[in-house]
Amino acid sequence: MDSASVDEKLDAIIIGWGKGGKTLAGTLARAGQRVAIIEQSSQMYGGTCINIGCVPTKALIHDAESRDGAGYDPQIFQAAVDRRDKLTAMMRAKNFSMLDELDSVLVVNGTAAFTGPKSIKVNAGSEEQELSAETIIINTGALPAVPEIDGAQIGGRVHDSTTIQHAPLPKTLAVVGGGYVGIEFASMFAQFGSKVTVLDRGSRALSKEDADVAAEVQGCLEDAGAEIISSASVRSISQDEHGATVSYEREGEVHRLQSDAVLIALGRVPNTAGLGLEAAGVRTGSRGEIVVDEFLATSAPGIYAVGDANGGPQFTYISLDDHRVLANRLLGDGSRSTKDRVAVPYTIFTTPPLARVGLSEKQAAKQGLDTRIAVKKVAEIAAMPRPKIVGDPRGIIKFVVDARSDGILGAALMHVDSQEVINLVALAMRQRIGAAELRDQIFTHPSSTEALNEVLGQLG
Numbered sequence: 001m002d003s004a005s006v007d008e009k010l011d012a013i014i015i016g017w018g019k020g021g022k023t024l025a026g027t028l029a030r031a032g033q034r035v036a037i038i039e040q041s042s043q044m045y046g047g048t049c050i051n052i053g054c055v056p057t058k059a060l061i062h063d064a065e066s067r068d069g070a071g072y073d074p075q076i077f078q079a080a081v082d083r084r085d086k087l088t089a090m091m092r093a094k095n096f097s098m099l100d101e102l103d104s105v106l107v108v109n110g111t112a113a114f115t116g117p118k119s120i121k122v123n124a125g126s127e128e129q130e131l132s133a134e135t136i137i138i139n140t141g142a143l144p145a146v147p148e149i150d151g152a153q154i155g156g157r158v159h160d161s162t163t164i165q166h167a168p169l170p171k172t173l174a175v176v177g178g179g180y181v182g183i184e185f186a187s188m189f190a191q192f193g194s195k196v197t198v199l200d201r202g203s204r205a206l207s208k209e210d211a212d213v214a215a216e217v218q219g220c221l222e223d224a225g226a227e228i229i230s231s232a233s234v235r236s237i238s239q240d241e242h243g244a245t246v247s248y249e250r251e252g253e254v255h256r257l258q259s260d261a262v263l264i265a266l267g268r269v270p271n272t273a274g275l276g277l278e279a280a281g282v283r284t285g286s287r288g289e290i291v292v293d294e295f296l297a298t299s300a301p302g303i304y305a306v307g308d309a310n311g312g313p314q315f316t317y318i319s320l321d322d323h324r325v326l327a328n329r330l331l332g333d334g335s336r337s338t339k340d341r342v343a344v345p346y347t348i349f350t351t352p353p354l355a356r357v358g359l360s361e362k363q364a365a366k367q368g369l370d371t372r373i374a375v376k377k378v379a380e381i382a383a384m385p386r387p388k389i390v391g392d393p394r395g396i397i398k399f400v401v402d403a404r405s406d407g408i409l410g411a412a413l414m415h416v417d418s419q420e421v422i423n424l425v426a427l428a429m430r431q432r433i434g435a436a437e438l439r440d441q442i443f444t445h446p447s448s449t450e451a452l453n454e455v456l457g458q459l460g
Contacts, residue, residue, distance in 0.1 A: 009034065010034050010035070010036050010106075010131060010132065010133040011028065011033035011034050011035065011133060011134065011135065012024075012028050012033055012034075012035045012036075012133050012134075012135040012136070012137065012330075013035075013036045013037075013038065013120055013131055013132075013133040013135070013136045013137070014035065014036070014037045014038070014136075014137045014139055015038045015112045015120070015136070015137070015138050015139060015140055015275070016037075016038070016039065016047070016138070016139035016140040016141060016307070016309070017037060017039040017044060017045050017046060017047050017095070017139075018046075018047030018048060018049070018139050018140075018141050018306075018307045018308075018316075018319055019047055019049060019307065019316045019317075019319040019320050019323070020137075020139050020306035020307045020319035020320060020322045020323045020326075021037060021047070021137065021139030021306065021307070022037070022046065022047065022095060022098070022099060023320060023323040024137060024139075024306070024323050024326060024327060025037045025099055025102075025105055026098065026099060026102060026105070027323065027327045027331070028327075028330070028331070029099075029102045029104040029105045030102070031331050032104070033104065034104050034106070035104060035105050035106065036105075036106040036107075036108055036131055036133070037099065037105060037106070037107055037108070038108045038109075038110065038112045038120070038122055038131075039107065039108075039109060040109070040110060040111045040112070041109075042109060043092070045092045045093075045095050045096045046091060046092050046094075046095030046096075047095075047139075047141065047307075047316075047319075048141050048142075048308075048316075049316040050088060050091040050092065050095065051088050051091075051092060052161075052162045052165065053316075054316055055087065055088065055091060056084045056085075056087065056088050056165060057161075057165070057184070057185075057188070057349075058349055059080070059083060059084045059087055060080050060081070060084055060165065060188055061184070061187070061188045061191075061349050061351070063076075063079075063080035063083065064080070064188045064189075064191035064192045064351075065191060065351050067191060067192065067193075069191070069224075070193065071193045072169070072171055072192075072193030072194065073169075073192075073193060074168060074169040076192070077169035077192050078169075080192075081165065081166060084165070108122050108124075108129065108131070109124055110122040110123050110124030110125075110127075110129065111123045111124075111274070112275065113274060113275055113276035113279075114275060114276040114277060114279040114280040114282070115130070115276065115279055116279055116280065117279075117280050117281055117300050117301070117302070117303070118132050118133065118134060118136070118302065119131070119132045120132070120136065134302050135302050135303075135304070135330065136280075136302065136303045136304070137303075137304045137305070137306060137326065138272075138275065138282075138290060138298075138303070138304070138305040138306070138309050138310075139305070139306050139307050139309060139319075140270075140271045140272060140275065140307075140309045141270075141271050141307055141308045141309060142268040142269055142270050142271050142308035142309070142314055143268060143269060143271045144160035144161055144162065144264065144265075144266075144267075144268055144269075145264075145266045145267045145268055145269045146160070146264065147176075147234075147264065147266050149176075149234055149235070149236060149237060150235070150236040150237070151236050151237035151238050151239070152176075152234075152237050152264055154264070156239050156244075157239040157243065157244040157260065157261050157262060158237060158239060158244065158261075158262045158264065159261060159262065159263050159264070160263070160264050160265075161181055161185065161263070161265060164185070164261070164263050167261060169189075169192060169193070169194065170189070170194050170259065170260035170261035171194060171195065171260050172194065172195045172196075172197075172243075172258070172259040172260050172261075173186075173189050173194045173195070173196045173197070173259055173260065173261050173262075173263060174197050174199060174244065174246045174257050174259040174261070174262045174263070175196060175197065175198045175199065175262075175263045175265055176199050176234050176237075176246065176262060176263065176264050176265060176266065177198075177199075177200065177264065177265035177266040177267075178198050178199075178200025178201075178202060178204075178205030178206065178207075178228060178230070179205075179206070179265065179266070179267060180206070180348050181265040181267070181268075182198055182200075182205075182263070182265030182266075183198070183205060183206060183217065183221070183348060183350060184348050184349055184350060185263055185265060186198050186221060186226045186228075187220070187221055187224060187226065187349075187350040187351055190221065190224035190225050190226040191224050191351065195225065196221075196225070196226040196227070197226070197227045197228075197229060197257060197259070198221075198226065198227065198228045198229065199229050199232040199234055199246065199248055199257070200228060200229065200230050200231075200232060201231070201232060201233050201234070202230060202231070203230055203231055204218075204230050205217075205218060205228050205230065206218075208360070209354075209356070209360060209412065210360045210361050210362050210398065210412065211362075212375065212396065212398070213354070213360075213396060213398060213412045213414060216377075216394070216395060216396045216414050217348075217350055217354055217414065219394075220350060220351060220352070220394055220395075221350070223394075224351070229248075229250065231250055231251065232248045232249070232250045232255075233248055233249045233250070234246055234247070234248045235247045235248060235249055235254070237262055239262075243258055243259060243260055244258070244259055244260070244261060244262045245257070245258050245259075246259070246262060268308065268314055269287055269288055270287060270288045270289040270290065270308060270309045270310070270311055271308070271309060272284060272288045272289070272290060272309055273288060277290070280300050280303055281299060281300040282298045282299055282300045282303055282305075283298065283299040285311060287311065289309065289310060289311025290305035290309050290310050290311070291310075291311075292304070292305050292310045292311075294337035294338045294339050295325060295326075295329050295334065295337055295338075296310065296322055296325055296326050296329070296338070297329075304326055306319060306322035306323065306326060307319035307322060310322075312338070313344060313346075315344070315346060317344075318341075318344065321338075321341065322338075324336060325337060325338055325340075342429065342430055343357050343358055343426040343427075343429035343430045344357070344426070345357035345422040345423060345425070345426040347418065347419040347422065349419070350414075351392070352387070352392055352394060352395050352414060352415050352416050352418065353414070353415075353418050353419050354412065354413070354414040354418065355412075355413045355414070355418040355419050355421070355422035356410070356411070356412045356413070356422070357410060357411055357422055357425055357426045357429065358400070358408065358409050358410025358411060358426075358429060359400055359409045359410035360400065360410055360412065361373055361398070361400050363410070364400050364409055364410065369402065369409065370402070370403040370404060371400050371401060371402060371403055371409065372401045372402075372403050372459050373398065373399070373400060373401070374397075374398070374399040374401065374435070374455050374456055374458045374459050375396065375397065375398040375399070375455075375458075376396070376397055376454070376455050376458065377395070377396055378393055378394060378395035378396060378397065378414075378415045378451070379393040379394065379395075381397070381451050381454050381455065382454065383450055383451065383453055383454040384415075384448060384450060384451035384454065385445075385446040386416060386417065386446045386447055386448045387415055387416040387448065389446060390416055392416055394414075394415070395413075395414040395415035395416070395418070396412070396414050396415075397411075397412070397413050397414075397415065397451055397452075397455045398411065398412045398413075399411045399435065399455065399456060399459075401435045401459060405434070406434035406435050406436055407429075407432065407434055407435070408425065408428060408429050408433075408434070408435050408438065411425045413425070415448060415451070416448055417447075417448035417449075418448070420448070420449075421448050421449050421451075421452075424449060424452075425438070425452075435456050435459055436456070436459070438452055438456060439452060439453060439456035439457055439459070440453075441453075
């Protein structure tokens with residue numbers, strides 16, 4: 001693989017080394033195409049997931065859970081960060097080698113911008129490079145959102161989900177945002193011994209979840225020592241050498257929360273600024289997301305967008321499925337599309353983790369669906385000894401089932417191993433396996449999966 005100049009014809013250019021992009025690069029190269037993949041940082045080979053997202057944060061969460069309630073200790077946190085860094089370095093090197101071994105893949109380091117519908121300029125500091133291809137795939141991912149709050153700019157004691165992974169362990173931490181990212185980090189830092197306070201502008205944290213499920217998550221956070229303040233509208237953030245102060249309004253009164261550090265956790269936005277999309281005729285939406293059709297094609301012929309940049313669900317496995325859709329369009333019969341996706345699960349890695357798929361009870365009711373609900377606290381499930389065996393019987397299991405067809409409309413699982421069990425439930429939904437049939441399956445013992453026998457048994 002050559003990383004210098006490009007004089008030969010390229011079949012495809014991929015901007016960004018995330019899951020969808022790197023997998024497409026390999027797929028197209030093995031199909032005989034000459035592919036260039038552009039990445040602005042050698043520290044991001046492999047993309048967000050393995051470098052600053054899924055993998056490193058879950059490594060930190062694992063180490064936090066292993067402490068089993070021990071107090072504040074910056075050295076233990078630093079040891080966890082060191083392990084995190086070794087893991088990401090190993091995975092980054094592996095991701096690079098997977099493309100490096102393919103002679104028809106060219107890695108170009110630098111920042112890309114369109115100069116026309118089929119042309120890209122790559123800026124690598126003192127050098128610039130012009131590339132062109134008939135097929136261009138944008139895979140630039142997403143960035144943490146920075147709100148229009150005075151003092152919320154990242155720097156010093158104010159962090160986003162990336163920078164806080166290498167910050168000193170704060171004795172006190174203010175988390176702005178009670179969504180999935182904020183709650184996950186709150187759980188982690190509380191277990192590392194930080195005194196965590198979550199400021200959420202909604203009436204309750206995890207507002208997209210049913211109230212009983214969200215309450216279970218909040219209870220586990222409180223067990224770890226974290227506090228959630230709801231209906232808190234943050235007005236400003238200030239910092240000095242002694243700490244940071246978050247001013248927020250709640251019930252008409254202004255309050256001030258002092259902490260060693262502040263985490264801004266208000267979601268992520270597509271990373272599309274600076275790409276020169278207007279030069280290519282690529283249309284974007286209100287959040288900067290690249291508008292695509294069900295085959296991931298943009299408004300410009302021959303240009304596609306995969307992963308978080310296209311505004312879809314921000315999951316690595318969705319980016320991987322984007323690869324399948326686009327590979328089928330470029331190399332196959334073009335029959336596959338994003339409309340094929342049903343029952344896409346997700347997990348929030350609190351302790352224990354919360355995994356969800358499909359509709360919640362609230363969402364089903366809003367759609368006017370006739371449902372039956374099966375719900376049970378994990379501690380009360382007799383046929384589920386595994387959480388008790390590993391010492392954490394907290395959590396809840398909830399199923400939403402169509403009253404007429406017995407089809408599973410959705411499920412929320414918060415318990416040990418839920419990140420694994422949810423995949424079985426999602427598969428059952430995709431294959432139209434009804435609640436009664438899933439209830440009567442034979443599962444190993446002792447496992448977390450066998451809880452489905454008892455919980456779904458409530459439906460008769």
